[in-house]
Amino acid sequence: MQELVGRHAELSDARARIDRAVEGAGSSLILVGEAGIGKSSLLDAIADIAAGRMQILRARGIEDEVGFSWSGITPIVRPLLAAVDEHQLAPMRRQMLMDVIAPVDGCGHEVSVELYPLCLALLDLVAAAAAERPVLLLVDDIHWIDRASALALGFVGRRLEHEYAALIATSRPSELDGSIPIATVASLTREQAVEILLNHGVTSAVVRDALVDAVGTNPLLLQSSTRELSAEIRRGSKPLPDPIHFPATVMEGASRRIAELPDRTREALAAVAVLGTASPIEVSRLLDVLDSDLTCLEPAECADVVDIGDTIRFTHPTLRTAAYRSASAPELRRLHGMAATIAHDPITIAMHLAASTIGPDELIAAEVESAAERLTRRGAAAVAAAQYVRAAQLSPVGEDACRRRLLGAGLFLDLGLIDEAESLLAELPQGDVHVATAHAQARLLHLQELDDAGCLLLRSTAERVAPFDPDGAARLLVECLAPMVREGRLLEVLDLIAQLERVRPQLTGIEARRATAVLAVFSLVSGGTIADAMASIDVLIRNDGVPAAAPFIAEVIAPILAYANRGDELGALLDSVERNLRDRAAIVPLISVLAAQQLRNFGTDQPRSIGAGEEAIRLADEIGRPKLAMMAAIGLAVGAGIAGDAVAHHRAATLLQSSSYPHAEAARLTGLGVLHQTSGRPEEALLAWEALIRCRGFGDPLLTFEADYIETLIRLGRLDEARSMLKRFDSEGLVQRSPGILGRVVAMLTPDDEAAGAQFMAAIEACRLSRNHIGEGRAELAWGERLRRKRRRAEARVHLHRAADLFHHVGLASWEARVETELQAAGVPTDTSLPVHAILTSQELRVARLVAAGASNRDIGLDLFVSQRTVETHLTTIFRKLGVKNRRELAARAVDDIDLRRQSNVP
Numbered sequence: 090m091q092e093l094v095g096r097h098a099e100l101s102d103a104r105a106r107i108d109r110a111v112e113g114a115g116s117s118l119i120l121v122g123e124a125g126i127g128k129s130s131l132l133d134a135i136a137d138i139a140a141g142r143m144q145i146l147r148a149r150g151i152e153d154e155v156g157f158s159w160s161g162i163t164p165i166v167r168p169l170l171a172a173v174d175e176h177q178l179a180p181m182r183r184q185m186l187m188d189v190i191a192p193v194d195g196c197g198h199e200v201s202v203e204l205y206p207l208c209l210a211l212l213d214l215v216a217a218a219a220a221e222r223p224v225l226l227l228v229d230d231i232h233w234i235d236r237a238s239a240l241a242l243g244f245v246g247r248r249l250e251h252e253y254a255a256l257i258a259t260s261r262p263s264e265l266d267g268s269i270p271i272a273t274v275a276s277l278t279r280e281q282a283v284e285i286l287l288n289h290g291v292t293s294a295v296v297r298d299a300l301v302d303a304v305g306t307n308p309l310l311l312q313s314s315t316r317e318l319s320a321e322i323r324r325g326s327k328p329l330p331d332p333i334h335f336p337a338t339v340m341e342g343a344s345r346r347i348a349e350l351p352d353r354t355r356e357a358l359a360a361v362a363v364l365g366t367a368s369p370i371e372v373s374r375l376l377d378v379l380d381s382d383l384t385c386l387e388p389a390e391c392a393d394v395v396d397i398g399d400t401i402r403f404t405h406p407t408l409r410t411a412a413y414r415s416a417s418a419p420e421l422r423r424l425h426g427m428a429a430t431i432a433h434d435p436i437t438i439a440m441h442l443a444a445s446t447i448g449p450d451e452l453i454a455a456e457v458e459s460a461a462e463r464l465t466r467r468g469a470a471a472v473a474a475a476q477y478v479r480a481a482q483l484s485p486v487g488e489d490a491c492r493r494r495l496l497g498a499g500l501f502l503d504l505g506l507i508d509e510a511e512s513l514l515a516e517l518p519q520g521d522v523h524v525a526t527a528h529a530q531a532r533l534l535h536l537q538e539l540d541d542a543g544c545l546l547l548r549s550t551a552e553r554v555a556p557f558d559p560d561g562a563a564r565l566l567v568e569c570l571a572p573m574v575r576e577g578r579l580l581e582v583l584d585l586i587a588q589l590e591r592v593r594p595q596l597t598g599i600e601a602r603r604a605t606a607v608l609a610v611f612s613l614v615s616g617g618t619i620a621d622a623m624a625s626i627d628v629l630i631r632n633d634g635v636p637a638a639a640p641f642i643a644e645v646i647a648p649i650l651a652y653a654n655r656g657d658e659l660g661a662l663l664d665s666v667e668r669n670l671r672d673r674a675a676i677v678p679l680i681s682v683l684a685a686q687q688l689r690n691f692g693t694d695q696p697r698s699i700g701a702g703e704e705a706i707r708l709a710d711e712i713g714r715p716k717l718a719m720m721a722a723i724g725l726a727v728g729a730g731i732a733g734d735a736v737a738h739h740r741a742a743t744l745l746q747s748s749s750y751p752h753a754e755a756a757r758l759t760g761l762g763v764l765h766q767t768s769g770r771p772e773e774a775l776l777a778w779e780a781l782i783r784c785r786g787f788g789d790p791l792l793t794f795e796a797d798y799i800e801t802l803i804r805l806g807r808l809d810e811a812r813s814m815l816k817r818f819d820s821e822g823l824v825q826r827s828p829g830i831l832g833r834v835v836a837m838l839t840p841d842d843e844a845a846g847a848q849f850m851a852a853i854e855a856c857r858l859s860r861n862h863i864g865e866g867r868a869e870l871a872w873g874e875r876l877r878r879k880r881r882r883a884e885a886r887v888h889l890h891r892a893a894d895l896f897h898h899v900g901l902a903s904w905e906a907r908v909e910t911e912l913q914a915a916g917v918p919t920d921t922s923l924p925v926h927a928i929l930t931s932q933e934l935r936v937a938r939l940v941a942a943g944a945s946n947r948d949i950g951l952d953l954f955v956s957q958r959t960v961e962t963h964l965t966t967i968f969r970k971l972g973v974k975n976r977r978e979l980a981a982r983a984v985d986d987i988d989l990r991r992q993s994n995v996p
Contacts, residue, residue, distance in 0.1 A: 093127065093134050094288070094308075095281035099274065103135045106255050111142055111223045113958070115249030117256040119231065122274030124407055125309025125339040128259035131274065132227045135257060143225040143255075144172075144218065150233030151366055151406075159189040159202065159467065161238025162211065165226060166190060169218045177217040179951060182210035204237055204468040205712060206674035208244035209954055215245055216956035219253040228258035230406060236471045243269055244711060248955060251962040268710070282306035289315045293325025309405070313342040343411035350388050355415055357385040361395065362413035363424045363441075366402045374431045375424075422446070436460045439476070449485035457483060458493060465500065474500035478513065491517055495525050502532045505714040510536075524554055524561030531568060536716065538750040540572035551588070559595035566592075567603050571644035575720060576752070577790035586611055602629045603641060610646055613653035622650075623658060635669040639678035642666060643685035644720075651689065656860060659689055671952050676712060680705045684721035691728050692863045695900040696988070698728050699737050700931030706744060708954075715744055723752055726760030727792070731863065733767040733903030737931070752792065755785040759792045766797055767903050771804045788823060795823055799834040800871075812838055829855030833868040842879065846872070866895035866904065874911055882915045889915060900988065902927030925988035928970050934988070936963045940976055941983035941990070 093100070099120065106116050122128050136145050148164045159166075166186050175183065185207050188200040218224050231239060246256040246269045256269075277285070279301055285308055286297045296318070304310045321327035347355060360375050361367070369383060376382055389395045394408050403409040416424065426445035432438045439460035442453045457480040464473035477497030484490035494513045501510035510533050517526055527550035534543035547565040555562035566589045573582050586608065593604050602625075609617060609625040626646060630638050642662065650659040663686055670679040683705035690698035702718075702725030709718035722741040729737035738760050745753040762777035778798040787795060795818055802811035815831075815838060818824055824831045832852030839845040849872040856865035873888035889912050896904040902924055926934060932953070939949045946960045953960075964976075973979050983989035 093130055094284045095275075095277045096127070096131055096134070099131055099272070100134055100138065102272065103257060104138050106257070107135075107139050107143065107225065110225070110249075110253060110255040113251065113253050115219075115252040115254040115256075117246030117249055117269045118258070119269050119271050120257065120259045120274050121262055121271050122259070123307070123339075124261060125307045125405075126274050126276070127308045128274055129229050130308075132229060132257065132259060136225070136227060139225045143223040145225045145227065147227045147229070148234070148238075150228070150230035151402075159207075159235065159238055159241075159469075161228070161231075161234035162241055163190060166211065166214065169214050169224075172221070173214060173217045178210070178213055179947075182206070182213050185210040186214060201466040202468045203675075204240060204470070205244075205676040207237075207468060208241045209674045211241050212245045212248055212954075212956055213950075215249075215254055216252050216958055220958065223253040224255075226254070226256040228256070230260065231258040232260045232263045233406070235469065237468045240712070247711070248959070251959040252956060253958075277306040277308065279306065282308075282311055285311050286315065290320075291315060291318070291323045293323065296322060296325055296329060299329055307339065309339055310342055313346070316346075339407050340411060343405065343407040344414070346392060346394060346408065347411045347415050350392065350394070351385075353381060353385045354388045355412070356420075357381055358389055358394070358412040359416035359420065360424055360428075361386070361401055361403070362409050362416075363421065363428050365409075366400050368400055369397065371431070372401050375427060378427045378431070436463055443476075443479050443483065446483065450483050451485050451489070454480045454483035454485075454489065454493075458496075461496070470500045470504055471506070474498075474504070474506075474509070491526075495529055498529050498533075502529065502536065505536060505716065507533065507536050524550065524558060524565060527565060528568065531565075535572070538716070538719075538748060540576075540750075544569045544572060548585070548588075555592055559592040560597060560600040562592055563589060563596050563600040563604050567600070567607065567641070567645070570607065571641075574645055574648045575791075579790075599633055602632055605629075607645060607649075610649045610653070613650070613655060619655060619658055622655075623662075626662065630666075635666055636673060636675040636678050639666050639670055639675070640681040643678075643681040647685040647689065654859070656689070656693075663689055671954075674954070676708050676954075677714075677717065680709050680717045680721070683708070684718065684724065687721050687724045687728065691724060692861055692899060695728060695732050695863075696926040696931055696934050697900075699725060699732060699734060700935055702728065703737055703740060703931060706740060716748065718744065719748060719750055719753065723756040726756045727763060728760075730760035730762070730764035731767055732901055733764065735764060735768075738764050752789075755781060755789065755792050758784060759794050762794060762801075763797055766801055769907075771801050774801045775805065787818070788821060793827060793830060796827070796830045796834050799831075800837065803834065803837055808838070828852065829859060829861055829864050829868070833864070833871055836868070837871055837875070842875075845875065862895050862899045863901065863904075866892045866899070866901075869895065870904070870908055870911070873908075873915070877911060877915045885915045886912065886917060889917075897924055898987065900924070900926040925971065925986055929967060933963055933967050933970070936960060937967050937971070937979060938983075938989055940964065940967075941980050943980070 102118075106118065109116065120128055120131060132147070136147070139145055146165045146168060148161055150161060166189055170183070170186055170190070178186075185202060188202050189207065191200075215224055215226070226242070226245075228234065228242060231242070234242070242256065242258070249256065258269075282301045282305075283297045286300055289312060291297050291300065300311065300314050304314050315323070319327065322329060347358065350358070356379065357376055360379060361372055364371060364375060372386075373383055376385065383397075386395060386397065386401070390397050393404055394412075395401055395403055403412070413421070422445045425441045429438050429441035429445060432441060435456075439453075439456040443457050446453055457476050461473040461476035461480060464470075464476060474497040477493045477500065481490040481493035481497065484493060494516055498510045498513040501513065510529070514526070514530055514533060527546055531543035531547045534540070534546065547569050551562040551565040554565075566585055569585055570582065573585065589604050590608060593601070593608065596604055606622075606625040606629045609622040611617075613619060613622055626642065629641075643666075647659055647663060650662070663682060667679065667682050667686065670682060683701045687698050687702040687705065690701065692698075702721045705718040705721035706715070706725070709715050722744040725741035726738055726745060729735075729741060741760065742757045745757040758777050758781040762774045762781065765771070765774035765777060774797070778794060778801060781794060782798075785792070795814075799811045799814055799818075802808070802814065811834070815824075815834060818831060824835065829852050832848060832855060836845045836848035836852060839848050849868055852868045853865050853872075856862070856868060869888045869892035873885045873892060876882075876885035876888065889908055893905055893908040893912070896908060905924065905927070925937070929937060935953065936949060939952065944952070946957045946964075949960045950957045968974060968979070971979065971982065973982060979989070
C-alpha cells in the first residue's frame with residue numbers, strides 16, 4: 090500500500106495505539122477534520138496496519154440513518170456475537186444485543202431496548218471478543234452515527250484502558266463532548282498537495298502550481314479538479330483554461346459532478362438519496378414507480394459517484410447531499426411518498442410520510458407519533474423527541490399538538506437538552522391548568538437549577554387542580570418534596586405534608602402509594618412505627634418496580650429515614666435497591682441511589698461514601714447528564730475534604746463550579762475548608778471559611794461549618810475572635826442545635842481543665858447518640874491533645890486511642906495519621922502498618938471487598954460496570970499493594986481487617 094501523503098504523524102500514532110492494544114492497553118481516538126480532507130482514506134490505511142494482528146470491525150455513519158437507533162453498531166454487534174461463545178456473556182446482556190439486530194420478536198412486537206444496559210452489554214461483547222483476539226473498531230463519520238449508537242461507542246471507548254481493543258473514529262468538526270481524545274487531521278502543506286496532484290497524473294509543475302492556487306490543499310477538491318482536465322492539460326502540452334472555474338468547496342465540487350450527469354441519472358440519484366444506503370432490489374422498486382431502472386445509474390457508477398454491489402451507496406457523503414439537493418422540493422415530497430409505499434419498517438414509513446407532506450394531516454401525524462413511541466422503546470429518545478415535534482406540526486387539532494409537544498419535551502428533559510425542551514414548552518398555551526404541563530415546566534426549571542421557582546409552580550398548580558384532579562395534585566406535591574427535603578426546609582415540608590394528607594383519601598394508583606409511603610415514613614418523627622413505614626415502601630416497590638421507585642426512595646424517603654435516625658433500616662433499603670439497579674444496569678436511577686448512599690455512609694464508612702459519590706459523578710458524566718450527580722457532588726466535596734482526599738474533592742468541586750445551584754458554591758468552599766484543615770493548613774482553611782461566610786453566612790442547616798471555623802481560629806491563636814464568634818453562635822441558638830459538633834470547640838475554649846473535660850464528655854455523648862463517629866473522634870482527639878499539652882499523658886492516651894479506633898472504623902486514614910503523631914508525642918510507639926483504606930483507591934477497595942466476600946470476577950464486572958479484564962487488572966494491583974498472592978490470602982486477611990469485611994452489595 091502506498092502511504093498517504095502528509096499523514097505520517099496520524100499513522101504513526103495509530104500504529105502505536107494498535108501495538109498497545111495488542112498488549113492489552115487499549116485506547117480510543119476521534120480523528121476530526123473537514124469534509125474531503127481524507128479521513129476515510131486514513132481509516133483504510135489504519136486497517137491495513139492492523140490487518141493480520143487484530144479483528145477489524147468497521148461501521149459507518151450515514152446521514153439518512155441518523156434517526157434509526159442502533160444502526161451504527163449493528164455492523165459491529167452482528168459479527169462479534171457470532172464469534173463469541175454464548176457462555177462468555179450474561180444471558181440478559183446477550184439478549185439485549187440480539188434485540189439490536191432483530192428489533193421485532195417472534196410475535197411481530199417491537200422489542201424494548203434500554204440505552205445504558207445495552208452500553209454495558211456492548212462493552213462485555215467487545216471485551217470477550219478481544220480476549221480471544223485483539224479487536225479494532227473503526228467508525229467512519231461518527232457525527233452521523235445515530236445518537237444511541239454513538240453513546241454506546243463512547244461508553245465502550247472510555248473503558249478500553251485494560252482491554253485488548255482500540256476504537257478509532259472520524260468526525261467532521263462539531264460539538265464533540267471531549268470524553269474521548271480528539272486529534273485534528275491537519276491541512277496539507279502546499280508541497281504535499283503538489284505531491285497528490287503528481288500521484289494523480291498531473292505531470293506539469295506549472296499546472297500543479299496553478300491548481301493548488303485555485304483550489305487549495307483539500308485532497309478531495311484536488312482529486313476532483315483533476316477530473317476536469319484533459320490528459321494534454323495534465324502534461325502541460327495544452328494550456329489551462331482562463332479563467333479556471335474549479336470548485337471552491339467540496340459541496341460545490343459534488344454538485345458539479347451531479348449536474349454533469351444525464352437528467353434521468355440525476356432523477357435516479359435523487360431517489361437513491363431519499364432511500365439512503367439500500368439494496369439494488371429496494372432501489373429498483375422505487376425506480377419502477379418512476380418508470381425507470383438501474384441502468385440509469387450506470388453513468389453515475391462510471392463517474393465514481395455511486396458504488397453498486399450488495400448495496401447502492403454514494404462514494405462520499407457530500408455526493409448524496411448534492412444529489413438530494415438537486416431535486417426540487419415538490420420532487421422530493423413525491424419521492425418520499427413513493428418510498429413510503431415500498432418500505433416495510435413502520436418507522437421508515439412514518440418518516441417518509443412526514444417528509445412527503447406540508448400541511449396538517451392527522452393520519453400521518455398519528456403514524457409519526459407511533460414511530461416516536463417505537464423509537465422510545467428502542468432507546469432512541471433524541472430521535473423520538475424530534476418525531477413527536479414533527480407529529481405536533483402535522484396535527485390539525487390543537488389539543489393533539491400540545492400533547493405531542495409535551496411528549497417530545499419530556500424526552501428532551503430526560504436527555505438534559507434544556508434549550509430544546511424550553512422551546513417546545515414555550516409553544517404550549519400559557520396559563521393552562523394542566524398537570525403534565527406544570528410537571529414538565531417544573532422539570533425544566535429543576536434542570537436550570539431554579540428549584541424554588543419549580544416548587545412554587547407545582548404547588549400553585551396543585552392547589553388549582555386538587556378539586557377535580559387529586560391524583561394530579563398529589564403528583565405535583567410529591568415532586569416538590571425532593572428539593573425541600575434535601576435543603577432542610579422543614580417548615581415547608583411540614584406544610585406540604587399537610588397539603589398532601591388533605592388529598593390522600595381521593596388518591597389512586599401510584600399517587601396513593603407514594604403519598605402513603607411519604608406520610609408513613611414522616612410519621613416516624615412523631616411516633617409512627619417503622620414496620621408501617623417499611624411496609625408502605627415495600628408496597629411501592631412491588632407495584633411500581635425498583636427503577637421507577639428508586640429516585641423517589643433516594644431523594645425523598647432516604648433523607649426522612651435519616652432524619653428519623655433509622656440508619657439500619659435505611660442502609661438495608663438502599664443496599665437492596667442498589668443491588669437491583671445494578672443487576673438491571675439502570676444507570677439513571679442508580680445515580681440518585683448512589684448520592685443517597687454517599688450521604689448514608691458519611692461518617693460510618695468514609696471510603697464507601699467517597700466511592701459512591703465518585704461513581705455517581707462518573708456515571709452521570711458517562712451519560713452526558715452531569716447535573717444528575719449534583720447532590721452526590723455536594724456530599725462528596727465535604728466528605729472528601731474531611732478525608733483529606735484532594736483528588737476526590739477536586740472531582741466534586743469541578744462539577745460544583747459549573748453549577749448555579751444555590752448550595753453548590755457553599756459545598757465547594759466547605760469541602761475546601763475542611764480539606765485544608767485536615768491537611769494541617771489553617772491559613773488556607775481560614776480563607777475558605779471567610780469566602781463561605783460571604784457566600785452563605787451562618788446557620789445553613791444543610792452545610793454546617795461553624796465549629797470548623799472556630800477551631801481554625803483557635804489553631805491560629807486568634808482566641809478572642811474565636812470566643813466572640815462562639816458567643817454569637819450561642820445567642821443565635823446554633824450551639825443548642827449542634828451540641829456535639831459545636832460542643833467540641835466550646836470545650837477547647839473553656840479555660841478550666843475540669844470544666845473543659847465535662848464539655849468534651851457532653852460533646853462526645855451527643856455525637857455518640859446521633860451516630861456522628863467523626864464528630865466523636867474529633868472531640869476525643871481534641872481532648873487528648875489538650876491533656877498531652879498539660880503533660881497528663883496517661884489520660885491523653887486513653888482519648889487518643891479512642892479517637893484512633895473511631896477514625897479507623899470510619900476509614901479516615903488522614904485523621905488516623907494525626908492521632909498517631911499525637912500518640913507518639915504521648916509516648917506511644919508509632920504503628921507503621923497502614924490501614925487498607927489508606928493503601929487502596931476507592932474502586933480498588935470496593936473490588937477487594939467483593940473478592941473477600943466471595944464474588945467472582947464476572948460478578949464484580951457486572952456490579953461495577955467494567956469488564957472482567959479490568960477487574961483482573963485491579964486485582965493485580967490490589968495483591969501487589971497488600972502483599973498477598975491470591976484471592977485466598979486476601980479473604981484470610983479480611984477475617985481480621987474491618988476494612989475488607991465490609992460488604993459491598995454482593996448479590
